Amino acid sequence: MFNDSIGKRSEPVKNIVERGAVKKFALSIGDPHPIFIDEEVGRRSRYGTNIAPPTFPRVFDFGTIEGLNLPNKGLIHGEQIYCYNRPLKVGEEITCYAEVKDYYEKKGKQGEMGFLALKNFGTDAAGEIVFTAQQLVIINESVRRMVMSK
Template sequence: MYTDYIGLTSTKVKNVVERELVRRFADSIGDNHPIYIDEETGKQSRFGTNIAPPTFPRVLRSGTIDGLKLPLNGLIHGEQIYHYERPLLIGEEVYCYSKIEDYYEKEGSTGKMGFLKMRRYGEDSNGHLIFTEESITIITETVRRSLNV
């Protein structure tokens, strides 16, 4: 179903780690640690500024992969793993892009399920890797039928 997309990569998209967005994100996940939101704590930290929570890259844009169309409803979030070289710093520019790593299918109790494995990358303005995010999206038989595949 999505095997033709394996290896394809999106173009890089510039994002800015904005203080207010980090504050709202921290508030939404219920983690108001001072390192995320208190400017004085950030200045006193080893980073010299505030940082973003570990799952913050979820809100960063990472471009689109030509031709890849996923349904808007019915997908299941299967897994998500982050790896950091260093934290995301408030105010910095981050260039993000995605790559389709794999697609495979398994038979489940309600029919065939597809597993789409994607990896997202975040780099600084010099092209140095900051983080990777690996995710697996599950496409159920019901969703597959709605796509007529």
């Protein structure tokens, strides 16, 4: 049912790697390492500033993909892959967008399951890709029925 979405992309959205958001995020995963939150340590580091933890892009807005209306309940997160060319730096602006890479259905124990592969991108001011984040979302039959009846 998401077959028509394959290849579709969201409109890019500008996000700031905000100092307060990085600190709050680092604390929420029990990782208040000075490289993330101590300004002085950041300044003296090889990065010249603080960096963000690798799963920080969870916070970013990647825009909406037209026609892809996922419920916020009933989805199972199957896989997550982050790829980085370098760490995210506190204070920088990252342009984010998302793309539907694939969709397929498979018969499982709990009926027909949908597998949706999404890929998120983050680019810096120079237009270089800083990271990508791929996720595999598993959608069960009852959720699929609910979405289709909308």
